[in-house]
Amino acid sequence: xxxxxxxxxxxxxxxxxxxxxxxxxxxxxxxxxxxxxxxxxxxxxxxxxxxxxxxxxxxxxxxxxxxxxxxxxxxxxxxxxxxxxxxxxxxxxxxxxxxxxxxxxxxxxxxxxxxxxxxxxxxxxxxxxxxxxxxxxxxxxxxxxxxxxxxxxxxxxxxxxxxxxxxxxxxxxxxxxxxxxxxxxxxxxxxxxxxxxxxxxxxxxxxxxxxxxxxxxxxxxxxxxxxxxxxxxxxxxxxxxxxxxxxxxxxxxxxxxxxxxxxxxxxxxxxxxxxxxxxxxxxxxxxxxxxxxxxxxxxxxxxx
Numbered sequence: 001x002x003x004x005x006x007x008x009x010x011x012x013x014x015x016x017x018x019x020x021x022x023x024x025x026x027x028x029x030x031x032x033x034x035x036x037x038x039x040x041x042x043x044x045x046x047x048x049x050x051x052x053x054x055x056x057x058x059x060x061x062x063x064x065x066x067x068x069x070x071x072x073x074x075x076x077x078x079x080x081x082x083x084x085x086x087x088x089x090x091x092x093x094x095x096x097x098x099x100x101x102x103x104x105x106x107x108x109x110x111x112x113x114x115x116x117x118x119x120x121x122x123x124x125x126x127x128x129x130x131x132x133x134x135x136x137x138x139x140x141x142x143x144x145x146x147x148x149x150x151x152x153x154x155x156x157x158x159x160x161x162x163x164x165x166x167x168x169x170x171x172x173x174x175x176x177x178x179x180x181x182x183x184x185x186x187x188x189x190x191x192x193x194x195x196x197x198x199x200x201x202x203x204x205x206x207x208x209x210x211x212x213x214x215x216x217x218x219x220x221x222x223x224x225x226x227x228x229x230x231x232x233x234x235x236x237x238x239x240x241x242x243x244x245x246x247x248x249x250x251x252x253x254x255x256x257x258x259x260x261x262x263x264x265x266x267x268x269x270x271x272x273x274x275x276x277x278x279x280x281x282x283x284x285x286x287x288x289x290x291x292x293x294x295x296x297x298x299x300x301x302x303x304x
Contacts, residue, residue, distance in 0.1 A: 130194070
């Protein structure tokens with residue numbers, strides 16, 4: 001009798017499990033069909049908010065009649081407005097600004113905001129530190145982002161510029177999500193993603209200029225006596241073909257500018273001269289913006 005009861009219980013559990021799976025599949029197919037039937041404007045909305053819309057919100061939106069979808073969109077953004085008493089919705093403005101910045105910053109086979117780097121950038125903002133490691137030998141191009149002490153590693157496996165997340169501690173992600181929720185409640189003006197371009201300008205044999213170009217719009221300044229000020233700390237390391245360090249130097253470059261002068265030039269340029277004999281070298285650069293406490297690393301292969 002006991003065995004028959006156990007068999008009966010198992011059959012009931014299996015039936016309930018199968019029924020649950022069937023209902024889930026039917027609901028999923030119905031939602032997929034509803035999404036396919038959306039007009040272009042509603043499809044674009046659902047696509048753009050895919051990183052922040054909950055499953056329940058998505059289901060409600062798809063099941064609403066077309067006449068009520070605009071009201072849903074307004075309420076969707078209103079719930080995320082950190083200061084509903086003002087006309088601006090800082091969260092909404094910041095979210096779409098980050099999408100535009102992700103498309104501008106991250107190049108590859110797909111739009112920047114669709115990439116893993118774009119998704120993390122949109123959700124959590126610019127990292128406090130971003131380290132870039134170009135392809136060297138058999139190693140793949142890699143980026144390591146830090147949010148505080150939390151690292152996120154991206155690797156370009158195919159060499160297309162589309163970097164994929166290869167490691168992300170779940171506990172770290174939970175902490176990042178908490179930080180993101182806190183930002184929604186008390187949003188502050190945030191920094192742009194700190195970055196710089198590095199190039200080599202050859203003057204003559206043995207004399208080379210390392211050219212550092214930083215877009216003014218990406219510089220975090222401090223205000224002092226009606227001027228915008230910061231100091232860049234540039235560390236330069238040169239390795240020979242045997243990975244032996246033949247140069248290691250560090251130098252500060254103070255910058256002070258009037259706000260109205262920012263529109264006259266697009267970039268701040270640092271020129272660092274080095275004397276090298278004929279050969280191949282690896283040039284490691286670390287640039288620190290002391291005002292914003294931001295660090296950016298880059299490596300270049302050069303040949304004299």
